[in-house]
Amino acid sequence: MIALFAGFILSDAVQRGYTIPGISQILERLERRDAVPGKGALFFALGALFCLIFFPTDVVFPALVVLALLDSVTTIVGVRYGRHRIYNKKSLEGSAAGILVTFVVLLLLVPPGAALAAAVVAGLVEFATPVDDNLVVPVAACLVLTLFV
Template identity: 30%
Template sequence: MNKENDTESSVESSTTTEAPKATATRHDLQFPRRFFHLSMGTGAGIIYYMFLTHQAAVSILGTAACLVYIVEQLRLNYPEHASTFSILTKYLLRAEEQLKESAGMPFVMGLLLTLLSFPKVVALTSIFTLAIADPMSAVIGIRFGKNRIVKGKSLEGSAAFFISTFLIIFGVFGFLFDNDMSLVTLLAIIVSLVMTAFEMLPIKLDDNLTIPIVMGLITWFCTGFLGIPTV
């Protein structure tokens, strides 16, 4: 009798804590994840530009990084409470991220390190590139990519990355910070070409971390070379 009760209790407990399994891979469109990526990054950039000082932005993102880290550790180390993270698992995680750290931590760390390392105009350009160009290239590449350049990358996806990055640089440096448009156009062409080539490289590091940092370094170097002010 006790054994039957224990079995029923065990089944009931496992049922109440079981979370939906993530089945999406990096080859799936997974629109909720792409939209979350785009909206969070774009929102962070807009808020930083319009309302926050550098110190305030660093403090807020530093706190966000701590919270994301804590949530990730709870999710990974307490599987008995997996149902608590059911929405996260169902809509935002990929299959390979269920038992390891998700892209959320590299994403917020990429934003934080970008803010810490670069002047505001460069940081904004890098943040918007990560937020917009990265998911745009993925969606276009998955949906319309037919001409493969390298493994996992298509001509269509890379073209989307180039165009998005070009427009971001042109908009941030030319309109938000009112620089000389001829120099801004040259900057946009050079940096977009270099970043598009970089994005094709088969680097094992998470691109949520590498894209904004490399974008910031290249943009900062090119602005100095072209004489475009960043302060």
């Protein structure tokens, strides 16, 4: 909760035009130009907090790994190699790569059936959700992992 509170304060300060050493430079380099500063990180924290409150702890860590990997890989591969844009500027190549990498890494954490189901469902949710994926992907992954683990 302290990290979430601090994140909201820092995000608000940067959005109001204050320069915070270290934080402002990181946000300049990593954040999208049209995005609210730190919005993705704050939504990641909210999704994680929701999962920690409502799901068993043994599924929360793999679900957060799903979000971190899936979101990163789909974006990197989609921007660099995505040729077939299908929905909401997201590419088939990015989504497929995100699902594949997430599945492979999840094999180290959960049984194969759970890994496959979580990677595919989270990938579909990330691809098609009309709301911020940082909020809904960890919840979808927790739901699937709760059923399989």
